[in-house]
Amino acid sequence: MQQGQALINETKQDTSLTADQTSTLTDSCSILRWTRVADGYGSQTTTWNTIATGVLCAVNRDTEGDESEVAERLTQHNKYIVHLPASTDVRAYDQILWQGKYMNVNNVFEPVSIETLKVVYASVFS
Numbered sequence: 001m002q003q004g005q006a007l008i009n010e011t012k013q014d015t016s017l018t019a020d021q022t023s024t025l026t027d028s029c030s031i032l033r034w035t036r037v038a039d040g041y042g043s044q045t046t047t048w049n050t051i052a053t054g055v056l057c058a059v060n061r062d063t064e065g066d067e068s069e070v071a072e073r074l075t076q077h078n079k080y081i082v083h084l085p086a087s088t089d090v091r092a093y094d095q096i097l098w099q100g101k102y103m104n105v106n107n108v109f110e111p112v113s114i115e116t117l118k119v120v121y122a123s124v125f126s
Helices: 003-022
Strands: 027-038 044-061 066-070 073-085 095-098 101-109 117-125
Touching: 044 095
Parallel strands: none
Antiparallel strands: 027 044, 027 095, 044 073, 066 073, 073 117, 095 101, 101 117
């Protein structure tokens, strides 16, 4: 098999795998990012800006919870693993709005090989 044909076959397999995994994304969410915008007075302010809506996703609750002390109260952090299409523009410190819950993106898992889904670790503070 020639090198060009092998590359074409590998690309077809990657596309098929991506399509298979994307079919498991049965919900949708929005991605928000902290951005600078004009304040109308010649200066700038920062605000949450929705950068994507209707993003396919699958959200699973992580089995490990986390707690911290905030304002002298023990606060539960509900951790989630969010699967998104590989091409999704999402970064650490973004927010995901899913089913009325705002989740802080803690980490975006970056694979060392072919990316077929983007995996995000996020938490909701309750």
